[in-house]
Amino acid sequence: MSEDLRETIDRELYDGSPPMSITAESLLARGHRDRRNRRLWGATGGLAVLLAAAVAIGNLPGEGGAPDNVALPGASASSSAPPPEPQYLMWRGNGDHDEGENDETRRMTAAIFAAIDASGLQSVHMEMANPVVRSEEQLVSVTGTDPDTAVPTGPERVSYVINAPFRGGWVGFRLYQKGTFTEGAGAAAYNPLVPSHDHLIAGCEDYTGMARPVGMVGEREVTLTVSCDEKSTADGERVLVRTAEVHAVSGGLEELREVVVYRGDGTALVLDSQELDSPTVAQMLAIEEALPDFTVE
Amino acid sequence: MTDKDTEFAQFVTERAARLRGFAYLLCGDWHRAEDVVQTALLKLYRAWGRVRTGAPDAYVRRIIATVLVDQHRLAWFRRVKVTADHSLPEEVAVDERADQRLTLTRALLRLPKRQRAAIVLRYWEDLPVEQTARVLGCSTGAVKNLTMRGLTTLRGLVTDPVLESIEG
Numbered sequence: 001m002s003e004d005l006r007e008t009i010d011r012e013l014y015d016g017s018p019p020m021s022i023t024a025e026s027l028l029a030r031g032h033r034d035r036r037n038r039r040l041w042g043a044t045g046g047l048a049v050l051l052a053a054a055v056a057i058g059n060l061p062g063e064g065g066a067p068d069n070v071a072l073p074g075a076s077a078s079s080s081a082p083p084p085e086p087q088y089l090m091w092r093g094n095g096d097h098d099e100g101e102n103d104e105t106r107r108m109t110a111a112i113f114a115a116i117d118a119s120g121l122q123s124v125h126m127e128m129a130n131p132v133v134r135s136e137e138q139l140v141s142v143t144g145t146d147p148d149t150a151v152p153t154g155p156e157r158v159s160y161v162i163n164a165p166f167r168g169g170w171v172g173f174r175l176y177q178k179g180t181f182t183e184g185a186g187a188a189a190y191n192p193l194v195p196s197h198d199h200l201i202a203g204c205e206d207y208t209g210m211a212r213p214v215g216m217v218g219e220r221e222v223t224l225t226v227s228c229d230e231k232s233t234a235d236g237e238r239v240l241v242r243t244a245e246v247h248a249v250s251g252g253l254e255e256l257r258e259v260v261v262y263r264g265d266g267t268a269l270v271l272d273s274q275e276l277d278s279p280t281v282a283q284m285l286a287i288e289e290a291l292p293d294f295t296v297e
Numbered sequence: 298m299t300d301k302d303t304e305f306a307q308f309v310t311e312r313a314a315r316l317r318g319f320a321y322l323l324c325g326d327w328h329r330a331e332d333v334v335q336t337a338l339l340k341l342y343r344a345w346g347r348v349r350t351g352a353p354d355a356y357v358r359r360i361i362a363t364v365l366v367d368q369h370r371l372a373w374f375r376r377v378k379v380t381a382d383h384s385l386p387e388e389v390a391v392d393e394r395a396d397q398r399l400t401l402t403r404a405l406l407r408l409p410k411r412q413r414a415a416i417v418l419r420y421w422e423d424l425p426v427e428q429t430a431r432v433l434g435c436s437t438g439a440v441k442n443l444t445m446r447g448l449t450t451l452r453g454l455v456t457d458p459v460l461e462s463i464e465g
Contacts (some may be wrong), residue, residue: 009402012402020331024307026307026344027338028306167439228429
């Protein structure tokens, strides 16, 4: 009986679980503050975006810019051991300026679902599915791997994000503004799946490395086998394809796929999938091929 | 406090603990679970005007599942660290020593994410197949397939009699 299973898990789950800090009062206070901030943002947003773009262009390193991350796994351990508490630059989503749908995001959502259908996959329209969201990110400096140490240190940028369902899986889309990234493969930051802040892909070398899930029960470490390939679209746009096979100790295997298309208008589109039965690289390229041009600010 | 705020506060009081348990079963990390539930509830607050008369619980579960199951890359952001040292972190080692018995919950946390989510939604949240499919964004057939595979794996990991009586 599932009732017995529920009771068994409930007993195990709540036996020794930490106290919860979420309260209705704190959420309401935060919600009210967010609403005030959004009103303020609405009043000053145009100037803020202009200033942010100017700073971003000035700050982004070009080819050969100074790296802000540690060496890739597999590199010589004796000469490249990371310092105890390295600092990283990373983009952190604000998550507070989700204004809901507008004409632009509605148009993008419809185009993405149409492109999924055109690629031969069958899109799924769900009542609760998220539409394209305009996401604002802040460049922050993090000490170690503790996100709580993040200190704002640079410009903000805008991206458009959706996790689009189709029959049998999901495919993620992230569209980045022109001038907010450096084209080409970067290097891994503290995590082999996370690129250095100025790139959209975490390296393009083939390697095998170890990673350790932090805070997970039951999984001790995994082996990552990463490979990367460079292609071009029919329109001659540069494409980087990166796949990472994740072998878990328990015997599970997952494959993460990322396709980055540097588009002719200076924007970049990142598609990703993460399950064995999710779209292949060829299917993701077919989806991208079917997408119309988006004009983003 | 407005009526909207009162209704929202009541929802949080009644549901936050259960939602945190749901998030924990999807990610195996209480801190991350609390972060995600807090974020999901803030999104719910913004959408409360249009969601409150519908299914706010389903709305929040959908956000939590999207973050913890589907946005794999973001989940890894927090919990993967490159290291040349393969020894266990101290806190996990202590935890493992404290209880060598593989509980049902720990076994559940070893399943692939979507299988785990399907089992949690079907048998812990007690959702019918159709609602589970809506949360996971897949067909009802895929849900049945995920739960069947998940139960088979669970039975290989633990010999809890509770599992024997469930038909996948």
